[in-house]
Structures are given as structure tokens and as C-alpha cells.
Amino acid sequence: MATTITMPQLGETVTEGTVAQWLKKPGDSIEKYESFVEVSTDKVNAEVPSPVSGVLREIICKEGETVATGAPIAIIDEVGAAAEPTAVPAAAPAVQAVEAPRRNGAPLTNGATPNSAETLRRVSPAVRRLAREHVVDLSMVLGTGHNGRITANDVIAAASAGPSAVMAATIMLEPVATPTLTPAKPPASTPVAPPPDAARSTYAAPIPGTLVPLSPARKTIAQRMVESLATAPHAWTMVEVDVTNLWAWRAKAKDRFAQDKGHALTLLPFFIHAVVASLKKQPLLNSRFTAEGIYVEKNYNIGIAIGMESNLVVPVIREADSLSISGIAIAAGKLIDKARAGKLSMDDLGGGTFTVNNTGANGSVLSKPIINGGQAAIVTMEAIVKRPVVINDAIAIRSMMNVCLSLDHRVIDGTASNAFLSDLKKRLEAMGPSGEL
Amino acid sequence: MAVAATDTTVMNNVDAVRTTLYEALKNDERTLILGEDVGARGNVFLITKGFIEEFGPERIIDTPLAEASIVGIAIGMAMEGLRPIAEIQFADFIYPAFNQIVGEAAKTRYRSNGDYTCPLVIRTPYGGGVRGALSHSVSIEALFYHVPGLKIVAPSYPADMKGLLNAAIDDADPVLFLEHKKTYRLVKGEVPNGHYTIPIGKADIKHAGDRLTVVSYGLYVHQAVEAAKRLAGEGLSVEVIDLRSIRPMDGTTILASVRKTRKLLIIHEDNKFGGIGAEISAMVAEEAFFDLDAPIRRLCGPDVPAMGYAAPLEEEFMISTDRMAEAMRELVLF
Numbered sequence: 207m208a209t210t211i212t213m214p215q216l217g218e219t220v221t222e223g224t225v226a227q228w229l230k231k232p233g234d235s236i237e238k239y240e241s242f243v244e245v246s247t248d249k250v251n252a253e254v255p256s257p258v259s260g261v262l263r264e265i266i267c268k269e270g271e272t273v274a275t276g277a278p279i280a281i282i283d284e285v286g287a288a289a290e291p292t293a294v295p296a297a298a299p300a301v302q303a304v305e306a307p308r309r310n311g312a313p314l315t316n317g318a319t320p321n322s323a324e325t326l327r328r329v330s331p332a333v334r335r336l337a338r339e340h341v342v343d344l345s346m347v348l349g350t351g352h353n354g355r356i357t358a359n360d361v362i363a364a365a366s367a368g369p370s371a372v373m374a375a376t377i378m379l380e381p382v383a384t385p386t387l388t389p390a391k392p393p394a395s396t397p398v399a400p401p402p403d404a405a406r407s408t409y410a411a412p413i414p415g416t417l418v419p420l421s422p423a424r425k426t427i428a429q430r431m432v433e434s435l436a437t438a439p440h441a442w443t444m445v446e447v448d449v450t451n452l453w454a455w456r457a458k459a460k461d462r463f464a465q466d467k468g469h470a471l472t473l474l475p476f477f478i479h480a481v482v483a484s485l486k487k488q489p490l491l492n493s494r495f496t497a498e499g500i501y502v503e504k505n506y507n508i509g510i511a512i513g514m515e516s517n518l519v520v521p522v523i524r525e526a527d528s529l530s531i532s533g534i535a536i537a538a539g540k541l542i543d544k545a546r547a548g549k550l551s552m553d554d555l556g557g558g559t560f561t562v563n564n565t566g567a568n569g570s571v572l573s574k575p576i577i578n579g580g581q582a583a584i585v586t587m588e589a590i591v592k593r594p595v596v597i598n599d600a601i602a603i604r605s606m607m608n609v610c611l612s613l614d615h616r617v618i619d620g621t622a623s624n625a626f627l628s629d630l631k632k633r634l635e636a637m638g639p640s641g642e643l
Numbered sequence: 644m645a646v647a648a649t650d651t652t653v654m655n656n657v658d659a660v661r662t663t664l665y666e667a668l669k670n671d672e673r674t675l676i677l678g679e680d681v682g683a684r685g686n687v688f689l690i691t692k693g694f695i696e697e698f699g700p701e702r703i704i705d706t707p708l709a710e711a712s713i714v715g716i717a718i719g720m721a722m723e724g725l726r727p728i729a730e731i732q733f734a735d736f737i738y739p740a741f742n743q744i745v746g747e748a749a750k751t752r753y754r755s756n757g758d759y760t761c762p763l764v765i766r767t768p769y770g771g772g773v774r775g776a777l778s779h780s781v782s783i784e785a786l787f788y789h790v791p792g793l794k795i796v797a798p799s800y801p802a803d804m805k806g807l808l809n810a811a812i813d814d815a816d817p818v819l820f821l822e823h824k825k826t827y828r829l830v831k832g833e834v835p836n837g838h839y840t841i842p843i844g845k846a847d848i849k850h851a852g853d854r855l856t857v858v859s860y861g862l863y864v865h866q867a868v869e870a871a872k873r874l875a876g877e878g879l880s881v882e883v884i885d886l887r888s889i890r891p892m893d894g895t896t897i898l899a900s901v902r903k904t905r906k907l908l909i910i911h912e913d914n915k916f917g918g919i920g921a922e923i924s925a926m927v928a929e930e931a932f933f934d935l936d937a938p939i940r941r942l943c944g945p946d947v948p949a950m951g952y953a954a955p956l957e958e959e960f961m962i963s964t965d966r967m968a969e970a971m972r973e974l975v976l977f
Contacts, residue, residue: 332905332936352977358905358936 340365469539509558678730806841
């Protein structure tokens with residue numbers, strides 16, 4: 207018997223998934239519960255276990271394809287069952303092969319959205335020839351065929367609609383085709399001067415850029431950032447924190463810690479520990495705005511923003527209020543390791559109530575973070591910089607760190623945010639080598 | 644000798660063949676018919692009914708059940724100046740005559756360096772969908788179309804039957820004349836009176852259109868035209884070409900149509916592998932590759948040893964008009 211495997215729903219709100227990698231080829235045998243495909247949704251990469259033992263008969267959804275949850279992605283023949291003949295008549299394969307869903311779900315408008323490489327790779331001989339004959343840029347043609355395929359008639363329609371803007375610009379560049387740049391009545395003996403180079407640069411067609419396709423993660427990030435900025439009026443404030451003593455403490459403890467616990471001791475766990483304590487004093491910062499009212503969280507689940515090469519993930523340290531600095535360091539270390547390996551699960555990512563962003567890790571001294579949707583504020587720890595600071599009318603060299611806060615002004619006003627920041631500042635400045643990890 | 648083709652008469656395919664044979668016998672004394680049950684029984688489909696009474700047993704020859712002999716004797720007659728029309732009662736029985744047709748008739752002109760020709764017509768009913776089962780349903784055209792020197796004709800409209808049978812009888816070389824038995828009484832049409840011919844090797848557009856070319860022959864042409872009419876109702880324009888002659892094949896008409904529509908669907912009852920559709924698709928791929936806007940598609944009989952007798956098996960084998968319409972729709976919208 208054949209079992210059709212569908213795109214799993216990884217997370218309640220997830221509506222689509224992308225096949226990141228097939229771990230099995232058609233013809234490979236698969237044990238029940240054995241991972242056979244890696245699927246990425248939102249920000250999670252998950253390996254999907256097989257519901258049956260059998261042989262992978264057919265891969266329906268190719269690597270890189272995004273389909274709705276519940277859509278078929280593969281067929282597995284269960285062990286002991288002979289492969290059934292395919293129901294499609296033998297004439298079909300050629301047609302079938304091109305029925306793969308389009309990568310870009312958004313409808314094209316003529317000349318607006320360039321076609322994907324996938325669409326362009328599959329043009330028919332007639333389309334290729336007509337495009338060449340009519341000098342039509344296929345990336346700008348609206349496909350009206352099956353699954354958005356560009357048909358021969360589409361090319362002819364595009365050709366009769368006239369050359370595209372880029373084409374027109376290119377044609378204008380041809381020296382012989384620029385009568386306006388030619389003197390109206392050149393003396394017969396004087397050869398016509400070529401158009402001045404200045405004119406060329408003025409009207410130069412832009413060098414075409416490249417289009418980086420949106421990964422599922424990038425799509426999600428884009429959507430959430432826009433949503434957050436559009437719904438939460440962001441206010442911003444900053445304090446300077448003297449972390450000289452804290453820095454000394456961390457320097458003293460870090461080697462031993464790494465040796466004992468197997469994780470690096472950065473400034474982050476100290477910071478989170480202080481943040482959680484300050485949040486407890488200002489519970490409004492650990493809340494979210496809803497239509498019914500401000501929902502104040504009782505959990506202190508701290509999201510930590512981790513920048514990846516092309517991606518941003520915010521795994522969550524759960525119940526951070528129950529953890530020591532050391533406990534936070536270990537929890538954070540584990541999450542960072544998982545993030546780098548692309549192994550974060552939905553559980554690692556959900557449920558954050560407040561976010562800490564270590565922007566200083568990349569040298570930033572001041573930033574204006576966007577609040578993570580469903581939270582009331584986000585705080586950054588900027589780079590530690592040695593600066594001359596006036597203490598008791600004397601100038602001293604101190605390790606200074608800026609701490610920036612973006613807040614949802616629907617929830618929090620200056621009073622609460624300033625109370626939070628000055629409490630946090632006090633706590634951080636009070637931390638020193640005599641403290642307990 | 645020939646009567647002018649002025650008026651028309653509505654008749655079915657059996658009557659078209661019968662009339663043509665009758666007129667040939669009447670107009671040319673060299674013409675004769677030989678085969679199983681063509682005399683006293685008047686052919687199993689009553690095509691030659693009454694012929695033996697009118698033309699006598701020397702021109703309407705009942706033969707033993709020996710197809711190799713039927714064709715072999717006819718070849719001798721043809722080489723010596725007669726105009727034999729041999730009948731194989733059902734195409735399923737033609738295999739014993741294979742050597743005579745392929746090895747002898749098709750090569751006579753070449754082997755004799757043009758001294759001899761073989762003006763022979765071999766008529767045979769073929770095709771299924773009539774509960775004919777194993778021995779009364781087969782399509783044989785692909786077995787013979789590989790053979791140079793042999794013409795194969797398979798008309799399915801009464802007027803084409805007459806015009807092409809006349810052309811086959813007039814032809815100086817052997818012609819295999821295939822009559823789809825399901826169309827015998829199913830299909831009626833106007834047939835010009837008197838003698839006329841339709842050139843062998845010329846296809847006919849039975850339904851004009853511009854978004855898909857469908858090439859078929861035999862019974863399926865009628866279904867394809869019906870499907871094309873349905874699609875026309877959906878605003879989808881399909882051109883149906885009736886091949887009529889399988890060899891020589893009318894590449895000109897097929898290519899002109901494909902260059903216009905840019906898409907090709909071939910439908911035949913004979914099984915797909917190595918069938919007529921294989922040759923057509925190869926030709927189009929060779930000659931019109933840069934005009935193709937979709938993969939060439941073939942809708943053919945299954946590669947099974949024979950058509951089953953059981954109704955579900957026969958239905959599975961035969962391609963319904965619905966399936967044709969669906970395949971056409973898919974390609975038009977591709």
C-alpha cells in the first residue's frame with residue numbers, strides 16, 4: 207500500500223513549509239520513525255520521521271519548494287506491498303514534470319515582478335525562439351499557462367506590447383540611434399561627432415542587480431518586523447552603564463566557568479539576570495498589549511536575539527527568574543549552539559515575554575531595536591567601551607556600556623521605562639567580583 | 644468508363660466500400676475479389692452480398708482459410724495484369740500473410756527492377772470496441788508501416804472510403820486498406836456518386852482550430868472531432884487532422900498545423916510503443932522543434948497482448964471521448 211506523506215504542520219500557526227533537504231532518494235528503504243526529509247518552516251528546521259516502514263517511491267515536492275501544510279510531498283510504498291502502477295496514463299510524464307508548483311506564489315503583473323529562475327529554466331523551444339526573434343526579456347513576461355508557464359502566445363503578446371523599459375534604455379544608448387545628440391546640420395566635411403560620454407552616463411541603463419529569493423525565515427522576519435512597527439508605536443531611550451566591576455568579575459570567572467560548565471561565560475547571563483530582577487520591579491515591561499487590555503506576564507521568558515549569516519533567530523530562555531547567572535549562561539549557551547546548527551525547535555522559539563539583544567557583540571554602541579511582536583519592550587546591550595568618566599569631580603577611565611530600550615508606548619510611558627532602566631543600571635553597576643554566579 | 648461525380652448519396656461505410664467495389668467490378672473487367680466468405684456468404688459484414696451472383700465465381704473467389712495463399716495468389720494475379728482485391732476477413736488473421744505482403748508484394752517493383760509492379764489491394768477490417776475480444780479487435784498498422792514499398796490507408800468517413808479505395812485500386816503498387824469495423828455502420832455521410840479518387844498520402848482537416856493539433860485516424864477521428872466540438876464550446880480551439888493515409892504520411896499538413904498551434908496530441912487505438920504516434924512525434928520533433936510550446940503527447944491503446952472480451956477490459960482499452968477531451972484541454976491550457 208502506498209502512503210502519501212504530506213507537509214507536516216510544525217507549529218500551530220504555520221501554514222506552509224519548505225523542503226530543505228531530502229535525506230532519502232526514491233528507491234531508498236525507510237524505517238518507521240526514521241527521518242527522511244528535512245523541512246524548514248518559519249525559523250525552524252525539522253527532520254520529519256516516517257510514519258511507516260517502506261520504500262520511498264516518489265518525491266513530489268523538490269528541495270527548495272514551498273507548499274501548504276497538508277500538501278503531498280512524497281509517496282512511500284509500505285514494506286511487503288508491491289508498487290502500484292501509477293494511475294496516470296503513460297502519456298503523462300512530460301506534462302507531469304512541469305506541474306511542480308511555482309516557487310513564488312504571488313501573481314505576476316506584466317513587467318512588475320521578474321520571473322524566478324525555475325520558471326525561466328522551463329521555457330519551451332517555441333518560447334525560446336520567439337523571445338529571441340522578438341527580443342523579449344522572458345523574465346518580464348507574464349505566464350498564463352499551466353502553473354504560470356510562459357506560453358508562446360504570452361511572448362507574442364509581450365512583443366506586441368513593445369520593448370520593455372530596460373530594452374528601450376539599451377536601444378537609446380546605441381550611438382547611431384541618438385539623433386537628438388547629433389548636430390542638426392553638420393557641415394558636410396565634418397564627420398558627425400559621436401555622442402559625448404556625459405550623455406551616456408546620464409542615460410545609462412542601470413546594471414541589472416541580482417534577486418535573492420526570500421527564504422521562509424526571511425519572509426517571516428520581514429512580515430513580523432513590519433507588523434511590529436506598524437502596530438506598536440515605538441519609543442526609545444538609553445542609559446550609560448559603568449560595567450567596569452562587572453567586566454572584572456566576568457574576566458576573573460570565565461576560564462574556570464568554561465572549564466567546569468563547557469559553555470562560554472559572556473556578559474549576557476549577567477545582563478539577563480539583572481534584567482529579570484528589574485522586570486520584576488516593573489512588571490509592565492514584561493507584558494503585551496491586547497485589545498482587551500495590557501496582559502501582564504507572570505513568566506519571565508527571555509528571548510535572546512541571535513544573528514546568523516542570513517537570518518535572525520530569537521530562542522527563549524524559559525523561566526529565567528528561576529535561574530542563577532550560571533544557569534542562564536548554560537541555557538543561553540545551549541540555545542546558541544542549537545541555533546548555529548540550525549536545530550532549534552518550535553519549543554525553543556515560542557513563548558518569549560521580553561527580549562534581550564546583544565548588539566554590542568558586533569561593535570555597535572547605540573541601536574534602536576524593533577520590539578518582538580507580542581511583547582512590550584526590547585533591551586540592547588551595546589559594546590563596552592573604555593571612556594573617561596567624571597566620578598566625584600575626578601576623571602577616571604571606566605568600561606562603559608550603553609543600554610538601549612525600545613518600548614511599546616501603548617503599554618509603557620517614560621516613567622516606567624526610566625524606572626526600569628535606572629534599576630537595571632543600578633544592578634549592573636553593583637555587580638562585581640565578589641558576587642555569586 | 645467512369646461516371647461523372649455529380650450528385651451525392653448518404654451512406655454508411657459498409658455501403659461506401661460496397662458501392663466502390665461494385666463500381667470497380669462493373670467498370671474494369673480486370674478487377675476481382677478473393678477472400679474467405681466473400682462469395683456465397685457475401686462477406687461477414689455483407690459488403691460483397693450478391694456479388695457472386697452478378698459477377699460469377701471467377702471474379703468473386705471464395706478461398707480456403709489460408710491467408711498466405713490469398714495474398715500470394717493475388718500477388719501473382721496482380722503481377723500478370725489483373726486488379727485483385729484480396730480480403731483478409733479480420734486483420735487479426737493477417738499474420739500468415741505477413742511474408743507475402745512484406746517479403747513479396749512490397750518488394751516486387753524493386754526486385755524486378757521495375758519490370759513488374761504489384762497493383763494489389765488488401766482490404767481488412769480492424770480495430771475494437773465491438774466486443775470482438777482477442778481475435779477480432781486488433782490494430783495492425785504499426786506492424787506494416789515500417790515497410791517501404793507498401794502503402795497503408797485507413798479512412799473512416801464514407802466519402803474518404805470511396806475516394807481512397809478507388810485510388811488504392813487504381814494504384815500500381817500494393818495498398819493495405821484498413822477499415823475500422825466499428826465505423827462500418829456507425830458512421831454515415833454524403834458520398835459523391837460515380838468514380839472519383841482521393842490521393843493516397845493526403846491528410847484531411849476534419850475540424851479546424853488554432854491552439855492544439857490533434858492527429859488521429861480511424862474510429863478515433865470521429866470521437867476527436869466530437870471532443871474538439873465540446874472544447875470549442877469552452878472557447879478552446881482544437882484542430883483535428885484525419886490522417887486517412889498512414890503511409891505515405893502527410894507530413895506537410897501535420898507540420899503546417901503544428902507550426903500554427905505549436906502543440907500536438909496524437910490519438911490512436913493501436914498500442915503506444917512503436918506505434919504510428921511514435922513516427923509522427925519523431926517527425927515533428929525533427930522538423931518543428933522550435934515551434935513546439937508543449938511536450939508532444941500521445942493518447943494510445945495500452946501495451947497489452949490483446950483487447951479483453953469483458954466489458955470493463957474493453958472500456959479500459961478503448962479511449963473514451965471524455966478522456967480525449969480532457970487530454971486536449973490539458974494541452975491547450977498548458
